[in-house]
Amino acid sequence: MSRTSGNETRPSVAIIGSFRQHLGEVREAARVFVEAGFTVKSPPMDRVRDGNRGHIVFTSDPIDATDHQIQTETFYKIFSSDFVYVVNPGGYIGRTTSYELGQIHQRGMAVYYAEPPLDLPIDVPADTVVSAQGLVGAIRLQTIAAKPVRRPRVAAxxxxxxxxxxxxxxxxxxxxxxxxxxxxxxxxxxxxxxxxxxxxxxxxxxxxxxxxxxxxxxxxxxxxxxxxxxxxxxxxxxxxxxxxxxxxxxxxxxxxxxxxxxxxxxxxxxxxxxxxxxxxxxxxxxxxxxxxxxxxxxHTTVAADFCPRKFTISDLRRVYEAIWGVRLNPQNFQRRIRDIKGFVVPTHELQDGRQGRPAELFRRGPAQILDPPIIRPRQRQRA
Missing domain, CATH: 3.90.79.10 (Nucleoside Triphosphate Pyrophosphohydrolase)
Structure with missing residues (x-):
């Protein structure tokens, strides 16, 4: 239940029904609950911005919200309420309301109806058909429960x-x-x-x-x-x-x-x-x-995973430069790599096929963690 000051709590309710046909009756039921100190979690009691969509859009809904997003947000409000009240003049239960009721009953929530519902494939106990004012009084007297049997589970x-x-x-x-x-x-x-x-x-x-x-x-x-x-x-x-x-x-x-x-x-x-x-x-x-x-x-030796089985320290440095987006000093980098025990191991081979002095080839060593770590330069210079 919604919490107020001290240990006092007040019930929360979600009202469902055909907002397109019976929004006036929905607002009247909400007024009864609000005046009784209940929290109305759904629907919002602000102005309708667009009534021609699959779901009515209120001014509090995000301007670019899709029907799916509106329905999803509505379910969150419904499932976090203590009970559900169905406003259904003449017993009318629309397609969307039927779908919502199916989800609500699966979660074992307490549901009450303004009038006996028509064409529902479920048994509706007689004591769950009650006016909004009658429901407020019964909850206050604790003759009926407003609390759901179990809290909702999110299926994903x-x-x-x-x-x-x-x-x-x-x-x-x-x-x-x-x-x-x-x-x-x-x-x-x-x-x-x-x-x-x-x-x-x-x-x-x-x-x-x-x-x-x-x-x-x-x-x-x-x-x-x-x-x-x-x-x-x-x-x-x-x-x-x-x-x-x-x-x-x-x-x-x-x-x-x-x-x-x-x-x-x-x-x-x-x-x-x-x-x-x-x-x-x-x-x-x-x-x-x-x-x-x-x-x-x-912090780890994962840079070697980007290198072939045998590589030069220059190959390793280019991995750091590509991923970090910085240029590193070649001499400083080589010294640091050689100082880290177990990061790279000499193969005692030289790289062939390049001009100048052949570079020494290394393979990955047994270390998994860099000690000390190689920290990114704070002043990043794009490579």
């Missing part, structure tokens, strides 16, 4: 998105696909998809990466973050866990499954600053994953 589909990074021609690149179907058909996106029965998140990420890009191989997938904003996917409530994969020398890719095409694309800040560049919230996912990779370079 689990999904994965994969950010796979590599260095190509000295630039940090990310693997993107062109979506082959709606929503966002033809738009660039990260590879990913829904979990299948019995799959772990890691298994789903590996499968989706292979299905959508035809990339074969074993990638070490690191969880970055779970993205769960209710409006992040127009298909419904979908919660996605983002994975970061880092690899060197990856070949060209081609689309498969529901991806029309797959390409390596140079990473730049417009990918997350321009919401039109990538589908869904993939700009935000990419930004967070790139920042995660930059932090990993400071």
């Amino acid at each position: 589909l689990p999904a994965v998105d994969i950010v796979i990074l590599t260095i190509r021609s000295g630039e940090l690149c990310v693997l993107l696909i062109k979506r082959g179907k709606e929503p966002y058909r033809g738009k660039s996106a990260l590879p990913g998809g829904f979990l299948r029965p019995g799959e772990s998140l890691e298994k789903a990420a590996s499968r989706e990466l292979q299905e959508e890009t035809n990339l074969n191989g074993s990638f070490l997938l690191k969880q970055v973050h779970t993205f769960s904003k209710p409006e992040r996917d127009p298909r419904g409530r979908i919660v996605s866990t983002a994975f970061l994969a880092i690899a060197a020398g990856l070949s060209d890719v081609q689309g498969a499954s529901d991806a029309a095409r797959a390409d390596w694309v140079e990473v730049d800040e417009s990918m997350w600053n321009d919401p039109q560049r990538l589908a869904f919230d993939h700009g935000e996912i990419l930004q967070r994953s790139v920042e995660h990779a930059r932090t990993l370079l400071e």
